[in-house]
Amino acid sequence: MSKYSYDLKLEIIRRYEEGFGAIILSKEFNISHDTINNWxxxxxxxxxxxxxxxxxxxxxxxxxxxxxxxxxxxxxTSG
Incomplete structure (x- = not known):
């Protein structure tokens, strides 16, 4: 099982598309910004x-x- 649910990943992507940056989302969801950039x-x-x-x-x-x-x-982006 994945550490993060599909629904959470999709929510973060939607927020990113609304203009929130990966670093802001990283802090809000306590997930590495590298992980978010990979998603x-x-x-x-x-x-x-x-x-x-x-x-x-x-x-x-x-x-x-x-x-x-x-x-x-x-x-x-970095990897």
């Missing part, structure tokens, strides 16, 4: 499905990993 990235790449925990160990292609790095650079 935002997953949501932007895959939509709501990206917030659900996979039951299997997913292997990512080099192309996908490169797209994540480019996203982080373009959006000035």
């Amino acid at each position: 935002i990235m997953a949501y932007n790449l895959y939509g709501e499905v990206g917030l659900k925990k996979s039951l299997s160990k997913t292997r990512y292609s080099g192309e996908f990993k490169l797209s994540v790095l480019k996203y982080r650079i373009n959006n000035e």
Whole structure:
């Protein structure tokens, strides 16, 4: 089971879309801003499905990993 529920992740994403920054949300929900940034990235790449925990160990292609790095650079997020 995931440490954080899907509903909580979705609520945080919605608040982020309303203009609240990851650091503010981090303090409000007592969750690392890096974790929140990862959720935002997953949501932007895959939509709501990206917030659900996979039951299997997913292997990512080099192309996908490169797209994540480019996203982080373009959006000035850290990992």
